Amino acid sequence: MDRRRLAAMSAALASLIPAAALAQDDALFRTQALPAAGTVHFALPQVPDHGTDNSEAGCYIYSTAMRTGLGSPGLILDRGALGGGYGGNTELLCFRRMGDKVAAIFRNPRFRASGDAATERGARESFPFAIAAMLPIVRGDGGALVVDMAPMLARDVNGIAGVLNRDGRNYRLAPELGAVDTASLKAFPNNVELDVAQTFTSDAPGTEVTGLAADPRQVSFIVHHSFIRLPEPGFVPRAYDPRSPANGMLAYDYGAPLGQPVARQMAVRFRLEKTDPAADRSPVVKPIVFYIDPAAPEPVRTALMDGVNYWAKSFEAAGFVDAFRAEILPADADPLDVRYNIVNFANRLTRGWSYGGGIVDPRTGEIIKGNVVIGSLRVRQDITIFEALVGTAENGTGSRNDPVQAALARMRQLGAHEVGHAIGFMHNFAGSTQDRSSVMDYPSPRWRVANGQVDLGDAYAPGGGVWDDFSVDWLYGDPAPGVNPDAHAAAKALAAQEQGLAFITDIDGRAPDLPSPVGSMWDDGPDPLAGLANTLAVRDIALANFGEGSVLPGEALANLRRKFVPLWLLHRYDVDAAGKLIGGLDYQYGVRGDRHQDPAPFPAEQQRAAIAGLIDTLSSTRLTVPARLVPLLSVPTTSLPDPQFNTEVFDNAGAAAFDPLVAADVAAQITLGSLLAPARLRRLAEQQRRDPGMPGIADLLTAIDTRVIASRPDMVARRVAWRALLGMAAAERDPATSPEAAALLHARLGTIARRLAGEGSRAGEDGAWATYAADVLGDEARLTALLQQQPATAPAIPPGMPIGGDSGWFSE
Incomplete structure (x- = not known):
């Protein structure tokens, strides 16, 4: 490839030229990769000369992701994961000239001070920043400094060595076995996208990596880098409310008025603006679109798209017309390009978690890109559970008790759930106690006994619920101009509380020894004891029917061992929920001035009934x-050792x-x-x-x-x-x-x-x-x-x- 064509392909990140004037050279950075020299040149506009310059000139949002993964549910290095793991690593990256080099600095915007410039500087200088790399200056170029970005791109930005060393020992980055993928350079007005190959070597690989890697002594990945223009001014942060569903971003404002908290939580959300801000209902300036990774096979791909589209109804109810939709990712689009909100599909050797998050502006809480990773084996594990309950005779028939259809219904719900995280919402484990009011719960299948048999016809809700409608309205529904948006949102939270909408999230719901049965996971219904009784009745019938009909014709009978385990332990989460009544507390989140109930123990007789039920x-x-x-x-x-089987069965x-x-x-x-x-x-x-x-x-x-x-x-x-x-x-x-x-x-x-x-x-x-x-x-x-x-x-x-x-x- 000639150098002119390469330069045109890699004309990069957002320059000061407006996006409307799009052309190959209208990028934030002009870039050039020189493979023979092992360098990557970025032309950086507006690089201040002083290392402690307080302006945002020369600053960008920086994020990384995994283009290729490890395939392990325990060592989280998934295909499509931001930063290599669940949370991502979005940084505020600022370039500052220091002598004959340019420092690539990660600022620390979590610590700040509102007020004058001196107060601001004092807060910033009180906490450490990080120099990610010192970049050699190649030359000046029309007011920009041309630097070699290779030292920054060559780092183990995703902490891959540390993850691999949880399993093995002495994994370390081998620079001689890595390179910038020059063909991956993509230049857009607001972002530059770039891949780097990295290899990690060890003379003592662990058992997990050994079972996954082509050569566990040399494990290679493609790591993706995104450089993103700072969002335009105008985004209005939303103050966090403990009664609200929003994921919060914590910052410390040392310029806060005396008597006011220094710690401030802001809800993370997309910038969603009506074309007519004064209208109750209005089209939006830019809709939120999530793209489904075509790596998901059919019919899972379509099920995920249908489930993600559950959110469209909630945005419509909040007055946003055509504001949200899901589509299949176009064939020519890159799922790691920050312009696309994406539902990635990751294959692993054994089943594991799915998760949702995104790239978030660390200054304001504005979501720049929503990013979801769906584990591919989840749908297959659900089929295994349903086959244990009702057998395999109706597989693929589309009937009420078709295990495949029940599992696809679960995938719709899972797609909606994880995208819910990516648009800013946390779990609500109380949703199952109010007739499935939210996709943000961990739902148990609604299994019932009908005519003496197990019935899966209503296993999962075909859409979101009233809590999801409230969530979108609270987080995205801004008031008419001139009305305080935080006061407007607080009034909505109070109204939801007075309406009786229940909300319990992870801190009060995840562990089985916590005191709130309202916040239990994988339960169904308002009464944990009734839920336990129903599940035990389903378990009894399924055990009576369990046998050769629980595997497919020609399937190894040994697989009965795997399908038996979730059936035998079918009641495990109902045990957790009922147990939380014992010494439990009935409580809700609140703020001063609302009318929340004081926490109180559950009635003595209910607790005694829970003890008896668990005994x-x-x-x-x-x-x-x-x-x-x-x-x-x-x-x-006689099969070879298979972790997909061996981790799922009894000793x-x-x-x-x-x-x-x-x-x-x-x-x-x-x-x-x-x-x-x-x-x-x-x-x-x-x-x-x-x-x-x-x-x-x-x-x-x-x-x-x-x-x-x-x-x-x-x-x-x-x-x-x-x-x-x-x-x-x-x-x-x-x-x-x-x-x-x-x-x-x-x-x-x-x-x-x-x-x-x-x-x-x-x-x-x-x-x-x-x-x-x-x-x-x-x-x-x-x-x-x-x-x-x-x-x-x-x-x-x-x-x-x-x-x-x-x-x-x-x-x-």
């Missing part, structure tokens, strides 16, 4: 695998021999972990201290003792009782357990040990079990050693939620 899930009746299934679940497989009793006691033990761990969580025990103690009529720790321990440990009709019951004893002993020693709870656990275990010693005189297996358990409880050193071994000796709980990594705030 019921520990009965041998619930946890005995039907005898007819044990041979079916022991069919061997066996050697080779393919299914162990039904492991299945019972795993299910018991889930319930006991909820009941004996240290945070729950602390709340039980406190609620009974304030009101002796409320259940306390002793009530919970009595229920476990009398109905689980003392009642042992068979071997399954004894295994569950053993797990309960170890769970109580572990809770007593847990540093997070309060001394009050530890004392009661210690006393109860002593009482149980003495009783079991007396029961050891019984003949048969139960007497032997009682003697063994009493001896262990009475020998402190032996018990302590056993508990230290427990993480290795207790049967592993197969993953339930999408696996791999910490999900963060933007994922599902």
Whole structure:
């Protein structure tokens, strides 16, 4: 390729020439890649001479992404991911001349000060900035400085070595095995896009990378760089409101008036402007368009587009005409180009999270590009679950119980959910308690029993809900000119609260030991106990029907082991939801001056019913695998080691021999972990201290003792009782357990040990079990050693939620 053509292709980032005068040379940066010399020349206009210059001249938005990925759900280096992982790494990049070089500086706009220039400078100089690279000056060029950008592009900008070293050791960037992809240079009035090949080498690769890489000692990626013009003035930040659905961006304003908070949260959102700002309904200046990655195969591609388009209704309801739509990405478009909001489709070896976020102006919270990554195996895992529930006979028929159609309905909801994050919304785990009011919940399929069979006909809602309508109106619905937008938004939040719209997000919903059942994940309906009962009824019917009809004709019978796990543990999230009633609090977010309810414990009888309901899930009746299934679940497989199978099944009793006691033990761990969580025990103690009529720790321990440990009709019951004893002993020693709870656990275990010693005189297996358990409880050193071994000796709980990594705030 001749140098003139290369220069024309790479005429780059936004220059001072208006976008309307688009031509090859009308770019922010004029660029030239010189492969033979290993340099990339950028002509930078307006580079101030002083390294501490406070202006925004010579400043840009800078972001990176992964064009190619690792394919691991645990080591988050996904195709299409910003910054390589969930959150991205958008920076405010400023170029400043320092001697014979230009410093590429990442400013720290999180710390700022409103006021005069001196106050502003004082705040900025009080916190560190980062010099990303020192760029050699090649020459001056018509008022611009031409620099070699190679030192900046050659860095491990996405922290890939650190991610790889979570699995292996000594991964490091090998500059001699990397280069700028000169053919990738794209120049537009507002952005420059550029790819760089990078290779990371190690003499001690880990098992995860070894199972994924062509050569785990030399792992290569294409890393994408985006240089973006600062958005035009005029964007109005929206003050964050704890009653609102918006993701917030935290900044510290040291120029805030005395008596006002220094910490300021701003909601992130797109710039969406009506052509007629005074009209209740109006077309918009620039609609929000999300493009679906054609890497998603049909019919998943169309399902994602249909689901993302759920949001169009909410924007219409908020008065924005034709303001939002989803389309398939055109064949000639680059999904990493910042001009396109994108729903990427990433393949991984095993299933993992999907997530949504974007490139956000760190000064204001304006979303520049929405970016979503959908994991490809999610839809296939859903099909596996539905096949376990209703069999495979109706696959592909389009019927109410077609597992494929139910999974595609889930993909529509997932597409809407992740794009919800990308347009600025956080989770609302309370949506399922108000008849599916929001796609921003983690939804359980709405499975029901109809005519004695499992029915999936209403598995997922075919659209968004009332909370989603409120969310768009709150975040994007600006008032008429002259009205304070934050006061206008606060009035909307109050109205939604008074309407009774429920809202609980991650901080109060994600962990199973939290106090709000309203914020549970993967549940359905307003009553957690009714939800648990419904799921157990569905589980009973599905277990009765489970068998060869749960796999496809010609499919390996060994796959029954994989499909059995989500069926056996179908109630795991209903256990979490019902458990949150115990020592739980009914509360909502609020601000001074609204009429939110004070937090209050759930009624005593409801809590006692929850204790009884969870204890019921520990009965041998619930946890005995039907005898007819044990041979079916022991069919061997000759296939090569497959992580997609091996991470999804219960531990066996050697080779393919299914162990039904492991299945019972795993299910018991889930319930006991909820009941004996240290945070729950602390709340039980406190609620009974304030009101002796409320259940306390002793009530919970009595229920476990009398109905689980003392009642042992068979071997399954004894295994569950053993797990309960170890769970109580572990809770007593847990540093997070309060001394009050530890004392009661210690006393109860002593009482149980003495009783079991007396029961050891019984003949048969139960007497032997009682003697063994009493001896262990009475020998402190032996018990302590056993508990230290427990993480290795207790049967592993197969993953339930999408696996791999910490999900963060933007994922599902």
